[in-house]
Amino acid sequence: MLRSLVVFLLLTTAAAADTADGEALKAMTWDEIVEQARGGTVNWFMWGGADNINAYVSDYVAAVLKRDHDITLxxxxxxDAAEVVNLVLTEKEAGITDSGSVDLIWINGENFRSMKQADLAFCGYTDLLPNNALVNWDNPAIANDFGVPVDGCEVPWNTVQFAFAHDSATLPDPPQDMAALIDWIKANPGRFTYPAPPDFTGSVFVRHVFYHAAGGPDALLGPFDQATFDVVAARTWAILNEIEPFLWRGGATYPTTITQLNELFANGEVAFTFNYDSAQFGIAVQAGIYPDTVRSFGLTDGTIGNTNYTLIPFNSPNKAAAMVVQNVLLSGEAQLEKARTEVWGAAPAIEITRTTPEVQAGFAAIKGHPSVVPSEELARAALPELQADWLVAIEEGWKANVGN
Structure with missing residues (x-):
């Protein structure tokens, strides 16, 4: 499906390819890059599972790019971003170094690590973006993507933190920490499940259990340690296998995507859903998918947060235009638009205090949706992401020891 779509794009998109290569672009001024980008087309490969996010990109962002820069988005x-990583890698192995299919990717975590290690990312240009000045690169959570230094190879877009959602009309007092949640699952057969890794939301739920089995993340931070992994993983698989018979459908099957879990929650088949982006709960209520009584929450022992980014592949033929897209995405105006609860409710990746007074006033005027746990409340118990090697080992271990 993805390959046929790429072929269609190559055959039908009248994209104006950059005449300058990456190194030449890095020697240009920003005004020269903007002129180089004019009239170009950017093929942005991104997760398409949320209608409101799709609308923000296809309507708001695309309109700004067309109006101000004559760029087609x-x-x-x-x-799954892993599909695009494999596509770019396949193109590199085929010798396609300046006419790739992908100009921009929404990415983070192990997929970024894979692209960086395989030299698949265009790097060393981010200081050229005027709106890069709005980013706090002194923040380790921005400067490192799942423990991997960004090194000018990607541009932050949003910050997120995991949260659970429940219907307060049917479950007024949800469990408040992981130990209590595990007990609740066993006491309420069939009312809980999670997507099977490598779905990124299912994977992060498993990591929360992994943290719980480790007594917290402190012993897991830093480079991958096989001996520590073996001990903690054994405890984790024991917990997950113990609760499996109490899951939806007796644990005989797992949802394969977060979309499927959301449908089960909307239909009342399970009591919880969860997401890296708690704004999605409010959007679902506004759309009439979830009842008004849905509320979201974190855990007293913490939930995992991270930053997600956009990345330009090394063989994008439209690097200048992709850089302009990234600069627009970083702007105070674009970050404010997606922070509005009726649009997306996404947390900004920039320092609001570095924006204009008008943008700061816009952020101050935003009122949170009652179904969305305030980001400030979640942040009081934020947990760090592990380095990518841990993620790979946990996902593979789940498949071998639980998902089998």
């Missing part, structure tokens, strides 16, 4: 929906 082509949003290409995908289910």
């Amino acid at each position: 082509n949003r290409v929906p995908i289910t």
Whole structure:
């Protein structure tokens, strides 16, 4: 499906390829880059599972780019960024170094690590973006993506933190920490499940259990340690296998995507859903998918937060235009628009205090949705992401020891 879509794009998109290569672009002024980008097309491969996010990109962002820069933004929906990483790698192995199919990717975590290690990312240009000045690169959570230094190879877009959602009309007092949640699952057969890794939301739920089994993340931070992993993983698989018979459908099957879990929650088949982006709960209530009584919450022992980014592949033929897209995405105006609860409710990746007074006033005027736990409340118990090697080992271990 993805490959046929790429072929269609290559055959039908009249994209104006950059005449300058990456190194030449890095020697230009920003005004020269903007002129180089004019009239270009950017094929942005990004997760397409949320209608409001799709609308923000296809309507608001695309309109700004067309109006101000005569750039056409082509949003290409995908289910997993790993598909695009493999596509770019395949192109590199085929010797396609300046006419790739992908101009921009929404990415983070192990997929970024894979692209960086394989030299698949365009790097060393981010200081050229005027709106890069709005980013606090002194923040380790921004400067490192799942423990991997960004090194000018990607541009932050949003910050997120995991949260659970429940219907307060049917479950007024949800469990408040992981130990209590595990007990609740066993006491309420069939009312809980999670997507099977490598779905990124299912994977982060498993990591929360992994942290719980480790007594917290402190012993897991830093480079991957096989001996520590073996001890903690054994405890984790024991917990997950113990609760499996009490899951939805007796644990005989797992949802494969977060979309499927959301549908089970909307239909009342399970009592919880969860997401890295708690704003999605409010959007679902506004759309009439969830009842008004849905509320979201973190855990007293913490939930995992991270930053997500956009990345330009090394062989994008439209690097200048992709850089302009990234600069627009970083702007105070674009970050404010997606922070509005009726649009997306996304947390900004920039320092609001570095924006204009008008943008700061806009952020101050935003009123949170009652179904969305305030980000400030979540942040009081924020947990760090592990380095990517841990993620790979946990996902593979789950498949071998639980998902089998």
